[in-house]
Amino acid sequence: MTRRALIGTGAVVVGAGGLLVAAEATGRLDDVADAVGIDPKPQPDPDDTRVLRRAARATAELQAAVAATSAGHPGLDLAAVTAAVGEQLAALGGAEAPAGAAPPADQGAAVDALAQALDIACKDRARDAVTAGSPALVRVLAAMSAGHAQSARVVRSLR
Structure with missing residues (x-):
């Protein structure tokens, strides 16, 4: 050469x-x-991964709260809310659900507590959607926020 x-x-x-x-x-x-x-094959953004894990953990906690409220107050029709939260958790890849805290004994107070938990989840997912970098994750989180808001309306209608 x-x-x-x-x-x-x-x-x-x-x-x-x-x-x-x-x-x-x-x-x-x-x-x-x-x-x-x-x-x-793009590498996942570490910040998006943290947002995804936090959302999955919070949704698993929300699912446990819905299940505990449903079990503690069998007269409440929470099937639609249970299904919605379950689908959202599946969209996030699932997470291990913690044991749900016992809901208030009074049915009205239990409805209010669950609606408040859904409102908080709605605001948290909207905040996460604003900070997420991936457009796909933004869409999922925004849809979850809207789903939580709708679920809160459904729960309040049970009062």
Whole structure:
């Protein structure tokens, strides 16, 4: 191999490496990979992963509260709320549900407590949606927030 060929090859390799570093630094590496026919697999954002875990944990707690209220007050028709919260938890990948605290003995107080828990969850998921980076996660969290608001209305109608 001649000295010119070696220097030329080295320059090409260094130039290509520089372009890859620049593409990564500017967030365009996936676009470059897609342009040359490579199917990029984006890495999850660590902040989104934390938001997802927090939402899953909170939804599991909410599911436990709904189950405890339903068991403590069998006269309340909470099937729609149970189904909605269960679907939301499944959309987040599930989480281990903690033991639900016993609801208030008074049915009206139990309804108010569950509606308040749903309101808090609604606000928390809306806040999470604002901070999430992934558009897909934003959509899931916003839909969950709306679902919690609707569930709170359903629970309040049982009063």
